[in-house]
Amino acid sequence: MPPITWYMYVSAALFCIGLFGMMTRRNAIALLMSIELMLNSANVNLAAFSSYAKEHIVSVGGRQVDMMLSGQVFALFVIALAAAEAAVGLAIVINVYRSLRHINADEINLMKW
Amino acid sequence: MTGYQIAFIAAALITIVSAVLVVTVRNILRAALFLAFAFLGVAALYVLANAELLAAMQVLIYVGAITVLIMFAIVLTQQLMGAKLTQVTRVKAALIALAASGATFAFIVKTFVIPFKSANSAILSSPKPSDAGVLRQIAELLLQPYVVAFELASLVLLAALVGAIVISKEDRD
DSSP: OOOHHHHHHHHHHHHHHHHHHHHHOOBHHHHHHHHHHHHHHHHHHHHHHHHHBOOOEEEETTEEEEGGGHHHHHHHHHHHHHHHHHHHHHHHHHHHHHHHSOOBGGGOOTTOO | OOHHHHHHHHHHHHHHHHHHHHHHOSSHHHHHHHHHHHHHHHHHHHHHTTOHHHHHHIIIIIIIIIHHHHHHHHHHHOSSTTSOOOOSOOHHHHHHHHHHHHHHHHHHIIIIIHHHHHTOTTTBOOOOOOOHHHHHHHHHHHHTTTHHHHHHHHHHHHHHHHHHHHHHSOOOO
16 A cells, blocks of 8 residues: 555545636636635545544444444545535526626626625 | 556546646547546546445536536537637647646646655554445535535526526516
């Protein structure tokens, strides 16, 4: 097995690539893609740590359960929230496109007064 | 170099290269395609970390659903799908962003990864191969200690579903 620091390096690189995309892209959909990359980097870390961490056996509902699997459970929650975020974000993008005919994030000032 | 490590490097390379292409390619439809490849690479990383359930969910939800959703949004918002879009603002701004994200990477590595190498024996063990019991244990975790979060997640998904429909619906009045 590779050492866990390899996962951490990949996760950090993925996060910083997403950060770079957030700072350079103007297209709102491309910004959402960068956000998905950053969420995925967090998930990689959660999965790696839940696999490498020492077992922490707890009796849950009468069964012996390894609490370190919580990392995978958290990653599942992150995936669910990312799906919700993508759906709402893209709906907002489509709505903005209807009224402005473009989705350049730096020119959207609908909520400015 | 064991086979595991070679597989890890291959998956990591696919992920990182695809992610770099996602944020640099000028054609947004191609960026969405590379995003699917990056998600697949992350799914391979999950498999290597003994998280098969996460890998399956990654392929189903990210590669299967979110990428398609993003492509639909691209098709709906760009009149010319193949058109080159002005996405990167200026070379100077891109260089500043590169420096900032590189500094963030250096910070993360210096603060979290490097100190972790020496002080990890207390909390880490060699990963155990996952068996069928892991799936049951995850299900028990979801439905016993995390049941409130689990139900709230379904509520959030419902709210997002309704919200997405309401937001993207055309006003006809």
